Amino acid sequence: MKPIVKILLTTAVAAALAACGTSAPPNTAKTKKRHAAVARSVQPVRITHIDRTQAEQELMLQSMGLVGTPYRWGGGSTEAGFDCSGMIQxxxxxxxxxxxxxxxxDMAAASKKIPDSRLKAGDLVFFNTGGSSRYSHVGLYIGNGEFIHAPSSGKTVQTEKLSKPYYAKNYLGAHTFFY
Incomplete structure (x- = not known):
């Protein structure tokens, strides 16, 4: 191996190892910049090949069948339980x-923000519930001012009203994947 290549490889490995051992504390300017860069790198999801009415029905059936499933941070299955984004996914x-x-x-970054007046069943509703990200909680809109979500530890997948004071106070808006 040529000496210059060996030096470059050694430097790259050392830099990578040093980066693994360091991380900025939550909510610092460096962390916020990194989160913004990740959000910019998320590819948009555009659903154009599925009839919207049929999609709404399928999403409603699938989500309502999950009511009562336990919350589990990082969970994404009926066996393991769900966190909010795992349930939506x-x-x-x-x-x-x-x-x-x-x-x-990342769901917020991949979707299109819409006015509440265009909110339909199957669209997403986002909240800032005090997590490390502005978009720290997500639910699936099911109509009539209600959404379904996996709320928090010790609870189960359930429906809520957007007008409930806690959710109304932390509401960030609606997004869609349908075009």
Whole structure:
């Protein structure tokens, strides 16, 4: 191996190892910049090949069948339980065959923000519930001012009203994947 290549490889490995051992504390400017860069790298998800009415029905059936499933941070299956984004990812995959990003933040980045007046069943509703990301919680809108979600540890997948004070106060808006 040529000496210059060996030096470059050694430097790259050392830099990678050093990066693994360091991380910025949550909510620092460096962390926020990194989160913004990740959000920019998320590919948009656009659903144009599925009839919207049929998609709404499939998403509703799939999501309502999950009511009562235990919450589990990082969970994404009926056996393991669900966190909020794991539930959304599961529902879209099983109802429509559509792969979504894993986190609420990345789902927000991959979708299109819409006014509440255009909110339809199957669209996503986002909240800032005090997590490390502005988009720290997500639910699936089911109509009539209600959404279904996996709320938090110790609870189960359930429906809620958007007008409930806690959710109304933390509501960030609606997004869609349908074009």
């Amino acid at each position: 599961f529902v879209y995959k099983n109802a429509l065959g559509v792969n979504l990003p894993r986190t609420a933040r």
